[in-house]
Amino acid sequence: MADLNAPPMAQALRDAGYRLTQPRLAVLQVLDENDAGLNPEAIYDRGRAIYPSLGLVTVYRTLDLLAELGLVRRVHSEHRCHSYASAGTDRHHLICAGCHRVTEFPCNGLDALIEAVRQQTGYTVTEHLLELTGLCPACQASQAA
Amino acid sequence: MADLNAPPMAQALRDAGYRLTQPRLAVLQVLDENDAGLNPEAIYDRGRAIYPSLGLVTVYRTLDLLAELGLVRRVHSEHRCHSYASAGTDRHHLICAGCHRVTEFPCNGLDALIEAVRQQTGYTVTEHLLELTGLCPACQASQAA
């Protein structure tokens, strides 16, 4: 089982005690090669180009596992929340409404903001979700033309 | 058509040019009386106690309409994004992981944070989503006992 070209997330999977199967590697590769959020069916379609026996169920299971391990995150919108994108060390998604590209950004200052909310409301805060949506520079440029 | 006890959102609906039907009022009342995020089926069950002929399809349609008007918002989580809660003037949800209560909070400082991201990335930012999850004071107290 050669892992010379395995995406970086593969090591994290192995380190967590999971097996590196061909279907999982195909899913990982699709996620690695695409910076737009992709829904399970799109991942399935692209994954079958890499591993033709890939099953849609496996895509769902793999995404769930990766999400559990914090390696991917769901991409949220008001209408649909079906897409997933890779999750790096930066925690927050910046989503282009034009090309659907998903970029991560660190959000300095959010800790202070959360602390203020904690003091105002008495809530502990254990999880937070922040997504910003707008147009990336490339889409801004092409819309201006 | 008496609206003596109509929830506040009813006026917003009427002002937007929509009819205040019994099914819609039932949905509005359910949302008004519950501070936990509720999924469509839960709203349907509770709504039928108010208006027995209520249909599930109507719940979905009413939620869509209310969301379109900014009167309710979807509640997001990593696993499921099926719940809705009332939306007031404050924009952001604070969700209790214990009792599922959804509270809104204003988030002073987020504008500055978004501006910093804009300058770092070149993105315009037209929408933002922020949710904080933790334990409310009541659940903290009951867990400590």
Place this chain on the structure above:
DNA sequence: AAGTTTATTGAAACGTTTTTTCAATAAGGG
């Protein structure tokens, strides 16, 4: 109050997304 207009309804049917079941397969260890 009665009549008219038309927005809205709900059940049935349908479409989409996600999960379960289970025999078969394959990853990884000895």
Place this chain on the structure above:
DNA sequence: CCCTTATTGAAAAAACGTTTCAATAAACTT
């Protein structure tokens, strides 16, 4: 190589959401 068992994928099922359309009811007009 053999063994263990995690994982797979197709079929089936469950869950979530939308469309169709005749009937109903909200709101307006007279």
